[in-house]
Amino acid sequence: MLNLDLLRREPDRVRRAAGRRGIGTEFVERILQLDRDRRAAITAVETLKAEKNALSAAVAKAADKRAAAAELRPKITQLDAAIRVAGTPLPAFDEWIAAELAEIPNLLDDSVPDGSDESANRLVRAGGTPPELGFAAKPHWEIGERLGIVDVERAVRLSGTRFAILRGPGARLSRALVSFFLDRAARNGYVEINPPVLVARSTMWATGQLTKFSDQMYAFAGDDPDDVLYLIPTAEVPLTAMHRDEILAADRLPLQYAAYTPCFRKEAGAAGRDTRGLIRMHQFEKVELVWLTTPQRSFDDLETLTRNATALYEELGIAYRVMLLSAGDTGFNAAKTYDVEAWFAGAGAYREISSCSNCTDFQARRTGIRFRPEATAKPEFVHTLNGSGGAVGRTFAAVLENYQRADGGVTVPEVLRPYAGFASIEPDGSTR
């Protein structure tokens, strides 16, 4: 949610940002007008209330309270009526303004390049080199099925499309990735969290997901319509909302959290995209990294977070590149986003594997997470960052594609061997 104060002070800045994202700017004047009307109403109500309070105080001070009260009653009755009339439009103003404000995406950072879509994303850096396989690379689903470690057919029987079963060494390799990711997160100072994956509606709203992923989320309706629980589309939701409505001590910042969770997305609107393989699932696992930090350092922290993500692929020996998303491609909550893309030999392309964003104070304002810069200072909103520190399914797929051998077997990247307990998956599905 944007700061109304900012919109009052720098409406042009808000208009410019909205323009860069390719959305209309009429809302700015609409909100400013509502805000003017609202403030006029507040002033009117409060003047009347002050008058009334003064009368009550006079009663409290009077020697004969009963008599004083009786004498002032008509005047107070009159004021009550005036207060009611003057205050009537207030809740409506608040609602309208909040509703308008809730629909505005975050302001973009100046470093975000112009552009309406991913074609304008800017390459920031790249690491590693795609492997020279010397034979026709297969897509991961073919490798996985041939080895008997990925079973899509039976998963479809259980749950429908966009589900997969990992089996034997496949399941084990996947678990090895999880341990590897979590160990690296711990090494980088993240506190591991095991959060609920089912959260209340208010939590979803607070983290800005109801606008962003509203048609993406699975929900369980209870008997009561308000009694709804959502399956998280990312652990960003519980990790960020954990400190909801808190005022954090400045010396506790930054807080760094890592959580390994399943994630659930309907993938509405992705019909026909990535229908094969493990890239786009209704249920997938990842390790999510979240920072709660200060405005002074949040953009530096975004660099650190992004490096935490890319370091994983360096260790795994998988080529990657970092893209700075253009204005039009940057998500609702984010002021700036880097996508980390890993090389997929079977696809012969880089595919998104982590998305690291600085949401500045945008989510914190909705979530009510603040900190006190100095012991005596007023609380300020924290800045929140999030990014995946290991997408399990996609990385699993990338390992199969980049480490496939001519004979159909797969070599396990060095760093994963201690976790997996084997160094390769042989063509017959055995491990070695």
Place this chain on the structure above:
RNA sequence: GGAGAGAUGGCGGAGCGGUUGAACGCGGCGGUCUUGAAAACCGCUGGCCCUUCACGGGGCUCGUGGGUUCGAAUCCCACUCUCUCCUCCA
């Protein structure tokens, strides 16, 4: 699912319906003392909103929403949440 208890500031914990936005303690900040620190002592210390260049002024806020009253943290109603016990369960 059944029964009971409770919700007050960063934390703990008081609070006859009337200058109580809230005693007291802890914590935090500032000061005195000290070479420095500790201890001791003194002072300050919730949040949100409107208004003001500023000083300041005003309003709201004791889980949430209503009600009674000239006046509610204190009385009434509803809701939400938390805790304890029982039941069930990985």
